[in-house]
Amino acid sequence: MRGFLRSTIGQKVIMAATGLIMVGFVILHMIGNLQVFAGPEKINNYAAMLHGPLSEALWGLRAILLVAVVLHVWAAVALTRRKQAARPIGYAKREPQVSTFAARTIRIGGVIILLFVIVHILQFTTLTIDPTYAVGDVYGNLQKAFGNPLWVLVYVVAMIALGFHLYHGLWSSVRTLGVAAPTHHPLKRAAALALAAIVWLGFTLVPVAVFAGLLR
Amino acid sequence: MELRSKIPAGPIEQKWDRHRFEMKLVNPANKRKHTVIVVGSGLAGGAAAATLSELGYQVKCFCFQDSPRRAHSIAAQGGINAAKNYQNDGDSIYRLFYDTVKGGDFRSREANVYRLAQISVNIIDQCVAQGVPFAREYGGLLDNRSFGGAQVSRTFYARGQTGQQLLLGCYQALEKEIAKGGVTMYPRTEMLDLVVVDGRARGIVVRDMVTGKIEAHAADAVILGTGGYSNVFFLSTNAKGSNCTAIWRAHKRGAAFANPCYTQIHPTCIPQSGHHQSKLTLMSESLRNDGRVWVPKDPKDKRPPNEIPQAERDYYLERKYPSFGNLAPRDIASRAAKEACDAGRGVGPGGRGVYLDFADAIKRLGEEKIRERYGNLFEMYERITDENPYKVPMRIYPAPHYTMGGLWVDYNLMSTIPGLHVIGEANFSDHGANRLGASALMQGLADGYFVIPLTIGDYLASTKLPPVTTDLPEFRETVAEVEQRTKKLLSLNGTRTVDSFHRELGQLMWDKCGMARTAEGLQEALRIIPQLREEFWRSVRVPGADANINQALEKAGRVADFFELAELMCIDALHRNESCGGHFREEYQTEDGEAKRNDDEYAYVAAWSYTGDLHAPKLDKEPLTFEYVPLATRSYK
Amino acid sequence: MAGTMNLTLHVWRQPTPSAEGRLVTYQVGDISPDMSFLEMLDVLNERLQEGGEEPIAFDHDCREGICGSCSLMINGVAHGPMKGTATCQLHMRSFKDGDVIYIEPWRARAFPVMKDLCVDRSAFDRIIAAGGYVSVRTGAAQDANALPIPKDAVDDAMDAAQCIGCGACVAACPNGSASLFTAAKITHLGLLPQGQPERYRRALSMVRQMDLEDFGHCTLFGECMEACPKEISIDTITRMNRDFISAGLKVRE
Ligand SMILES: Cc1cc2nc3c(=O)[nH]c(=O)nc-3n(C[C@H](O)[C@H](O)[C@H](O)COP(=O)(O)OP(=O)(O)OC[C@H]3O[C@@H](n4cnc5c(N)ncnc54)[C@H](O)[C@@H]3O)c2cc1C
Ligand code: HEM
Ligand code: HEM
Ligand code: SF4
Ligand code: F3S
Ligand code: FES
Numbered sequence A: 001m002r003g004f005l006r007s008t009i010g011q012k013v014i015m016a017a018t019g020l021i022m023v024g025f026v027i028l029h030m031i032g033n034l035q036v037f038a039g040p041e042k043i044n045n046y047a048a049m050l051h052g053p054l055s056e057a058l059w060g061l062r063a064i065l066l067v068a069v070v071l072h073v074w075a076a077v078a079l080t081r082r083k084q085a086a087r088p089i090g091y092a093k094r095e096p097q098v099s100t101f102a103a104r105t106i107r108i109g110g111v112i113i114l115l116f117v118i119v120h121i122l123q124f125t126t127l128t129i130d131p132t133y134a135v136g137d138v139y140g141n142l143q144k145a146f147g148n149p150l151w152v153l154v155y156v157v158a159m160i161a162l163g164f165h166l167y168h169g170l171w172s173s174v175r176t177l178g179v180a181a182p183t184h185h186p187l188k189r190a191a192a193l194a195l196a197a198i199v200w201l202g203f204t205l206v207p208v209a210v211f212a213g214l215l216r
Numbered sequence B: 001m002e003l004r005s006k007i008p009a010g011p012i013e014q015k016w017d018r019h020r021f022e023m024k025l026v027n028p029a030n031k032r033k034h035t036v037i038v039v040g041s042g043l044a045g046g047a048a049a050a051t052l053s054e055l056g057y058q059v060k061c062f063c064f065q066d067s068p069r070r071a072h073s074i075a076a077q078g079g080i081n082a083a084k085n086y087q088n089d090g091d092s093i094y095r096l097f098y099d100t101v102k103g104g105d106f107r108s109r110e111a112n113v114y115r116l117a118q119i120s121v122n123i124i125d126q127c128v129a130q131g132v133p134f135a136r137e138y139g140g141l142l143d144n145r146s147f148g149g150a151q152v153s154r155t156f157y158a159r160g161q162t163g164q165q166l167l168l169g170c171y172q173a174l175e176k177e178i179a180k181g182g183v184t185m186y187p188r189t190e191m192l193d194l195v196v197v198d199g200r201a202r203g204i205v206v207r208d209m210v211t212g213k214i215e216a217h218a219a220d221a222v223i224l225g226t227g228g229y230s231n232v233f234f235l236s237t238n239a240k241g242s243n244c245t246a247i248w249r250a251h252k253r254g255a256a257f258a259n260p261c262y263t264q265i266h267p268t269c270i271p272q273s274g275h276h277q278s279k280l281t282l283m284s285e286s287l288r289n290d291g292r293v294w295v296p297k298d299p300k301d302k303r304p305p306n307e308i309p310q311a312e313r314d315y316y317l318e319r320k321y322p323s324f325g326n327l328a329p330r331d332i333a334s335r336a337a338k339e340a341c342d343a344g345r346g347v348g349p350g351g352r353g354v355y356l357d358f359a360d361a362i363k364r365l366g367e368e369k370i371r372e373r374y375g376n377l378f379e380m381y382e383r384i385t386d387e388n389p390y391k392v393p394m395r396i397y398p399a400p401h402y403t404m405g406g407l408w409v410d411y412n413l414m415s416t417i418p419g420l421h422v423i424g425e426a427n428f429s430d431h432g433a434n435r436l437g438a439s440a441l442m443q444g445l446a447d448g449y450f451v452i453p454l455t456i457g458d459y460l461a462s463t464k465l466p467p468v469t470t471d472l473p474e475f476r477e478t479v480a481e482v483e484q485r486t487k488k489l490l491s492l493n494g495t496r497t498v499d500s501f502h503r504e505l506g507q508l509m510w511d512k513c514g515m516a517r518t519a520e521g522l523q524e525a526l527r528i529i530p531q532l533r534e535e536f537w538r539s540v541r542v543p544g545a546d547a548n549i550n551q552a553l554e555k556a557g558r559v560a561d562f563f564e565l566a567e568l569m570c571i572d573a574l575h576r577n578e579s580c581g582g583h584f585r586e587e588y589q590t591e592d593g594e595a596k597r598n599d600d601e602y603a604y605v606a607a608w609s610y611t612g613d614l615h616a617p618k619l620d621k622e623p624l625t626f627e628y629v630p631l632a633t634r635s636y637k
Numbered sequence C: 001m002a003g004t005m006n007l008t009l010h011v012w013r014q015p016t017p018s019a020e021g022r023l024v025t026y027q028v029g030d031i032s033p034d035m036s037f038l039e040m041l042d043v044l045n046e047r048l049q050e051g052g053e054e055p056i057a058f059d060h061d062c063r064e065g066i067c068g069s070c071s072l073m074i075n076g077v078a079h080g081p082m083k084g085t086a087t088c089q090l091h092m093r094s095f096k097d098g099d100v101i102y103i104e105p106w107r108a109r110a111f112p113v114m115k116d117l118c119v120d121r122s123a124f125d126r127i128i129a130a131g132g133y134v135s136v137r138t139g140a141a142q143d144a145n146a147l148p149i150p151k152d153a154v155d156d157a158m159d160a161a162q163c164i165g166c167g168a169c170v171a172a173c174p175n176g177s178a179s180l181f182t183a184a185k186i187t188h189l190g191l192l193p194q195g196q197p198e199r200y201r202r203a204l205s206m207v208r209q210m211d212l213e214d215f216g217h218c219t220l221f222g223e224c225m226e227a228c229p230k231e232i233s234i235d236t237i238t239r240m241n242r243d244f245i246s247a248g249l250k251v252r253e
Helices: A002-006 A008-038 A040-051 A055-086 A106-125 A138-146 A149-176 A190-211 B012-022 B043-055 B093-103 B110-130 B162-180 B245-252 B285-289 B316-320 B330-342 B359-365 B367-385 B440-462 B473-491 B498-513 B519-539 B551-575 C037-050 C122-129 C151-161 C168-172 C179-190 C199-212 C223-227 C235-250
Strands: B035-039 B058-062 B183-186 B189-197 B200-208 B214-218 B221-224 B263-269 B292-296 B354-357 B394-403 B420-422 B604-609 B618-623 C005-013 C022-031 C100-104 C113-115
Touching: A002 A008, A008 A040, A008 A055, A008 A138, A008 A149, A008 A190, A008 C199, A008 C235, A040 A055, A040 A138, A055 A106, A106 A138, A106 A149, A138 A149, A138 A190, A149 A190, A149 C235, B012 B110, B035 B043, B035 B200, B043 B058, B043 B162, B043 B183, B043 B221, B043 B440, B058 B189, B093 B110, B110 B162, B110 B440, B162 B183, B162 B440, B162 C122, B162 C151, B189 B214, B189 B245, B189 B473, B189 B551, B200 B221, B200 B473, B214 B473, B221 B245, B221 B440, B245 B420, B245 B551, B263 B285, B263 B330, B285 B367, B292 B316, B292 B330, B316 B330, B330 B354, B330 B394, B359 B367, B420 B440, B473 B551, B498 B519, B498 B551, B498 C037, B519 B551, B551 B604, C022 C037, C122 C179, C122 C199, C151 C179, C168 C179, C168 C223, C179 C199, C179 C223, C179 C235, C199 C235
Parallel strands: B035 B058, B035 B221, B058 B183, B221 B420, C005 C100
Antiparallel strands: B189 B200, B200 B214, B263 B394, B292 B354, B354 B394, B604 B618, C005 C022
């Protein structure tokens, strides 16, 4: 097992597995968020349910997520260091041929997501950033936050980063895990594109809609 | 010198079996006390090194490329013969033997060829077990194709990359043994001389091509699997690095050189496109299975090929050799192409080319089938010529390709220097005056996997070999000589580049000692070569230092040896007053232009020894007798 | 002469492994479009030598795209602009008069530069030595047709087995990963029945060796496949990952 964790493929498998756990969470979270469109009661009740009757499950989920994030970031750091060491002298001229923008920005995208998640938790979960947010009033908190264009901008940018991260990550993770079937066009990734687009759209809708005043 | 071929007694089918029984064996515990040097990591050398290590010997293996996987064998395209008779088309060990002796125009040793045919069967088994992905039929069994000079389908192939796949199998076996510690591999290391102690080959002197260091290695026996010398022509289908240095240096240390003038000119190569040309590219002979060779009937006909009507085309191979047609053996097909071009009917730039046309095959089988069979070759052709062979006929022209000549060896593959063994294309043994397609891979692997591992045991078990170290004066002196030669090359500081000399030598050899030779031309070459060689040693310029990679220096050493070998080739060609196989003397031909052998006077192997004077080598003859394949005029009509 | 071109080359020159290297600019003229890229360098080298300068060192041998010696980064693309083509098979008709061409060696920690454009690729040999073979002694084989193998399996194995070991995959990979090379061999042998007994052990030890050689990991950029002269698919990498993961469960150590 230690050998596995030290190997590049082992570390990538950790990334892919934890990445997919996070994908699962993100999709659930997105569906949860979209309930704002059903009005304040719906989403606030949903939050109450999570923090109330389902709180044990919530804590379980948090624990899993925390472990996933830590492992994902650990592997990201280990692999990035390794790859930086693998080419000490770069090329004077270099022309990428087929790699996607998403793939080339996966690391910086990851950093953006990490920063976002920290800020995001301080904002909505611990309510540290702005103590005027109210416990239990998710709907109201969202209104407060996304009334401010700066916050909207932060979220829109972060969601773009997430969308790209998933556009590459969803496709590559099934290959990392060795479960993708061979094809004649291995670089095609329609499913990943669709899923990434759904996640991006599903999340972006909320801040944008709030800002645009569609939810009053 | 007496040439003792050591052919075992008994009926031909039993010779190898009997010999295997009679050979002495090395006690398993003693094997690891023996060190064997293998120079070359091609099919022959690589197979030998791996197998000897499996048997328990300590092996040191050398090659000049950066990895043993890059030996020139990697480039073989078409396939490898074996008498498996999986097609049930009448093949047998005897038929492969017969075809090879006949294909070699009765200038090879029957006993060796029979052994080769016997072993061919084991080679395929071995390679399949290693994971070589030979082509298969839908039923899962091995597929075969036919090849020039044979009327049965006995050629096994892996797309157009048979040599690659065979060599990778061999290389992987070699790496397996390297990992186990049985083989020490010395890549980027070039053998520059042989060390003979008390009349026996006991080591080599090499140059580390990265550090420039010149070093000696001692061993109990030395095996050379260093390939052929077609690059004497400068333009050939061989890899750029292929050279004669190892065998030539061994020759100068006492090993007889057999039949140096037997060179094979391959009929299907891409014609030269300009004077910048650095090498010629082979288009696998297998293309002749489906392609039809033709030229316009009228020399003045300069229309594009597709506009020339059928009636005005001359499918000359089909016309002249109705029973073999486009599958006539190489020497014959090459000469026919030359004839057509000499008559002014050649096509393409300079009129040095003939068409190889797939239009009929595409009509018959569909483009898809042709793509499946030859797709990668067609792509290669298009990459090089910028013409699409699915639409326009290929243009091909003969090019130097293989050298049947090489160091003389006995049945045990030992040269005239005891302890020096020679395998693969580097020896002269199995192909006589002409090699049939798909037989070189077979011979290299037979020598490497199955013959030398046994015969070397016999040598080691039956010879008293006092231990030697590289401190002996013989080693020191040889090292000093090599160092001196290297220094000299670097110090000449002349005006001409090595390549310019090589090109000039190559052109001369192609003109005078190529596809067709005359006494007059050869004499002229023999006059020019020494002058050119002298000029080389006076005015070549080798820039750079000795202490790191110096590709100009590497080339210079090789070309210097080619100059000496070239002279021997011409001497041999001049002395052989007959035409046989790849050696075509214009004076000796039948009325319809076929080679005319002279069995009464020339049914022998010409083995030349170095006398200290390059102009006057000593000739010894090993007579050839044909008990099983009766001497006959080769006919493919 | 009509149809020939003049080019500006920026070529990496480095006299020894430890010396500093730099890009040196050369002008070459009269280059015919029918020349191969290496023949164009030959022309330049002849000129350099005539002037007493050392020729540019570059690895090459077969010049037929099969030995895997040639290894040039041409204008930032491994083996240059033509897909599925090794440097030696690239022809000058892919360029035009006046072009500026950067020529650099493969860059990777595992492939140190030895001189000019020559690099040391022995790491690949060690990866193969770690397990890229079927352990069968000479003479131990059964009849070749005793083991029928479906044509499709052999065809797929052959696709992977075509790897020429050139290292373009490493050179092109932004991570300097040798995944495609290693995966090609694992796939070739893993698809064939002969390779089954050692399949998982092979995956384990080859990947371990690949990591020991300081290659980077695989982010699945796909650049390797695009650069590969044999167009080996990154599906082989999927397969390597699968075998490696299974190996963790199956191989006792
Ligand atoms: C383009 C082409 C296609 C061919 N196709 C076929 C075919 O389809 N079927 C067939 O049967 N035959 C074919 N042949 C012929 C066949 O490939 C060769 O004859 C055969 O591979 C030679 O193998 P070898 O092991 O003797 O030598 P090589 O493979 O040439 O190996 C020579 C080895 O010796 C080493 N070496 C040489 N000199 C030195 C030195 N001085 N110091 C250290 N090391 C040295 C080299 O590094 C190399 O490892 C083809 C040949 C060519 C050129
Ligand atoms: C917390 C901050 C994050 C960081 C720093 C990060 C970083 C990375 C990096 C560097 C990679 C590429 C690894 C490689 O080089 O191959 C990667 C891949 C991936 N990430 Fe993230 N990521 C983060 C968050 C996320 C989140 C939130 C998700 C899911 C919602 C996710 C899903 C994935 C997936 C699926 C992959 C692909 C794994 C593979 O190729 O096998 N990541 N991440
Ligand atoms: C526009 C997009 C998003 C909105 C509007 C949003 C909204 C919220 C809200 C309101 C909460 C607090 C819920 C509560 O505690 O009751 C929350 C928690 C959380 N969000 Fe988001 N979120 C968004 C995007 C994301 C993304 C992209 C991620 C991850 C990559 C994420 C990760 C989390 C996490 C980890 C928590 C804490 C869950 C917990 O443990 O309680 N969010 N989000
Ligand atoms: S996988 Fe392709 S690019 Fe990599 S070494 Fe093999 S042939 Fe070259
Ligand atoms: S480019 Fe590199 S990241 Fe993987 S897919 Fe190829 S090895
Ligand atoms: S020189 Fe052999 S592949 Fe390019």
